[in-house]
Amino acid sequence: MPEKILIVDDDADTLRLVGLMLKRQGYLIVAASNGEQGLAKALEEKPDIILLDVMMPDMDGYEVSRRLRRNPATQAMPILMFTAKTQLDDKLTGFESGADDYLTKPTHPTELQAHIRALLSRVNPKKAEELDTASHEHHGRVIGVLAARGGLGVSTLASNLAGALFMRVHDEVILAELTPGQGTLGMDLGMPNQKGLNELLSGISAEVTREKVNTLLVSHSSGLKLMLASENPRDVHLTNQIDQYEMLVTRLSALARFIVLDLGSGLPPFVQKILPLCSDRIVVLEGVPNTIAHTKLLIDGIADLGIDRMRIDVVVNNRIRSEAQMAWTEVQQNLGHSIAATITPAPEMLVAAARVHMPAVFSQPTNVASLQILKIADQILEHEKAK
Numbered sequence: 001m002p003e004k005i006l007i008v009d010d011d012a013d014t015l016r017l018v019g020l021m022l023k024r025q026g027y028l029i030v031a032a033s034n035g036e037q038g039l040a041k042a043l044e045e046k047p048d049i050i051l052l053d054v055m056m057p058d059m060d061g062y063e064v065s066r067r068l069r070r071n072p073a074t075q076a077m078p079i080l081m082f083t084a085k086t087q088l089d090d091k092l093t094g095f096e097s098g099a100d101d102y103l104t105k106p107t108h109p110t111e112l113q114a115h116i117r118a119l120l121s122r123v124n125p126k127k128a129e130e131l132d133t134a135s136h137e138h139h140g141r142v143i144g145v146l147a148a149r150g151g152l153g154v155s156t157l158a159s160n161l162a163g164a165l166f167m168r169v170h171d172e173v174i175l176a177e178l179t180p181g182q183g184t185l186g187m188d189l190g191m192p193n194q195k196g197l198n199e200l201l202s203g204i205s206a207e208v209t210r211e212k213v214n215t216l217l218v219s220h221s222s223g224l225k226l227m228l229a230s231e232n233p234r235d236v237h238l239t240n241q242i243d244q245y246e247m248l249v250t251r252l253s254a255l256a257r258f259i260v261l262d263l264g265s266g267l268p269p270f271v272q273k274i275l276p277l278c279s280d281r282i283v284v285l286e287g288v289p290n291t292i293a294h295t296k297l298l299i300d301g302i303a304d305l306g307i308d309r310m311r312i313d314v315v316v317n318n319r320i321r322s323e324a325q326m327a328w329t330e331v332q333q334n335l336g337h338s339i340a341a342t343i344t345p346a347p348e349m350l351v352a353a354a355r356v357h358m359p360a361v362f363s364q365p366t367n368v369a370s371l372q373i374l375k376i377a378d379q380i381l382e383h384e385k386a387k
Contacts, residue, residue, distance in 0.1 A: 003120060004028040006047035008038030008064065009082075010056045014105075018051070018082075021109050022116070035059030039067055040206035042074050049120055054083035054094065062097040069098035070199070073209045078119050082112070140172075140256045141384050142249060144278040146263040146271060148294035152284045153317040155184050156350060156360075157343070157373070158262040161282075163359035164370075164377035165258045166223050172256035174217065176227040178245065178274070179264040181236030183229030189220055190357030194228040198235055205243040213251040222362050225256065245270040249277050258380070267301045275305055280380055282313045285335075287326035292334050299337055313340040315376065321345045341376050344368045 005027045009015050012033070019029045030045045032038035035056055042050060050068070054061035061081055068074040081099040083090070094102045101119050103112065145158040155177065162175035177185045180201060186192040196216030200208050217225045229235075252259045261278070263271050275281055281302065285295040295314070303309050314337055316328050326334070328342045346360070346369035353360035361370045 002026050002028045003048040004030060004045060005049050005051055005116070006030045006032065006038065006041055006045060007051045008032045008035065008041075008056075008061070009051075009053035010034055011053070014053070018112070022113075025113060027116075035061070035064040036204050038064055039074075039204055042068060042077060043071075043206045043209065047077065049078045049080060049116060051080050051082050051116075052099070054081060054085050054090070062093055065094070065097040065099055067203060067207065071207055071209065072211045072215050080115060080119055082107075140174075140253050140259050141279045141380065142253050142259045142261065142277060143280040143282065143380060144261045144263050144271075144275055145282045145284065146298075147265050147284040148291065148298040150182075150265045152265075152286055152291065153319055153343075154264060154284050155188075155262050157282070157284055157315065157317060158260050159185055159189070160359045160361045160370070160373045161376060161380075162224055162258070162260040163222060163361040164374045165260070165380065167361060167365070167374070168377050168381060169257060170223075171258075172225065173223075174225045174227065174252055174256040174259045175262070176248075176252060176259060177229040177262040178227075178248075178270070179229045179262065180238040181230055181233045182264060183231045185226070185262065186228040186231060188354050188357065189226065189228075189359075191218060191220065191226065191228060192231065194218060194226075195230070197227055198230050198238060200248055201238040201241040201244045203244070205247045208244055208247040208251060210251045210254055213248060214255055217255070222358055224359075227252070229262075239268055239270050242270050242273050246273050246277070249274050253277070267298065272305055275302060275307060280313065280383060281307065281311060282315055282340075282376075284315050284317050285331070286319060287316055287328070287331045289334070292326075292331060296335055296337075299335075309337065312337070313379075314338070315340055316342045318343060318345045320347065340379065341372060343372050346370075 010033055015031045023029050030041055032041045052061045065079055079099045080101045081094045082103050084105045091102045101115055103115050145154050147154045162173050166173040186194050220226050285291050316331055318325055328339050332339045349360050349364050349367050353363045356363055361373055364370055
């Protein structure tokens with residue numbers, strides 16, 4: 001089988017001439033005309049060597065090299081930078097960004113061939129595993145948790161539901177907080193300033209491989225695997241990365257038996273994309289008129305995505321003790337949708353759990369609210385069994 005060379009260069013003449021010359025030497029040639037396309041081709045084609053130009057618009061070769069080295073699926077691929085930049089500082093930057101060799105243009109074809117042969121002979125990269133095939137062999141149950149507006153306890157329910165599922169099955173459970181710029185779980189669970197989600201959303205969707213997602217999950221002392229959102233409000237723009245979100249959820253589904261997604265509030269485009277990928281959808285509300293009205297609109301919006309209303313579970317989360325909150329039967333009547341579960345107010349339990357950086361179901365498993373969340377987990381296990 002001939003070695004495969006990926007040429008990444010925005011100059012059409014270079015792609016054509018160098019590609020033709022190397023093809024005559026018996027190599028299999030793949031071409032990309034910009035950095036993003038080059039990253040995608042590297043993941044798709046798994047070349048034996050990458051011939052990389054530096055001066056390209058939007059994303060230069062240095063950044064392409066850095067991203068290739070950060071991704072476990074491409075980090076071992078040999079990179080030969082082939083560029084007109086001849087200064088020593090340029091070469092140093094190239095090597096610092098991850099290049100294995102550096103060759104300046106113009107060069108004689110024989111010299112280019114010699115560099116390629118030498119690089120191929122001394123670097124024997126392991127082929128990236130065919131992760132997509134494995135991913136089709138296993139699909140975990142994805143549970144999306146959301147509310148019509150913020151402040152209704154979505155993150156609290158998501159983290160405790162993930163904990164409850166783990167307690168029930170003692171199998172892999174992932175808790176993914178998908179709201180960059182609005183993260184709270186990192187601080188609550190004693191693991192602030194996590195960058196994994198930002199890194200996955202900042203690149204192109206082709207970079208979101210199962211292997212990379214797996215390496216960016218963090219392990220919590222509870223036994224849960226976590227993908228946590230940034231707390232920095234400036235990162236909220238990453239919610240626009242719709243394709244990356246879709247790929248991320250697909251990859252997560254291949255990594256655990258249960259994946260609990262904290263989707264935040266409302267129906268932004270990324271949530272609209274993710275909800276059809278979920279096996280279970282849990283809408284959180286509290287028993288007050290305005291929230292019920294907002295939630296009714298949210299359920300209508302979810303149904304407009306083609307999702308059966310019967311597949312939307314509503315949980316009444318009574319966060320505070322108040323006579324103003326309605327009984328669940330009254331909430332159900334006003335909402336026009338069945339209530340799957342009700343959670344009793346337990347503010348002291350949640351404060352105590354935050355102090356020890358644990359979901360409350362672990363720290364106080366016999367509390368009434370914990371038992372109610374465990375019951376929701378049991379309902380999901382019944383759904384899994386039925387499927």
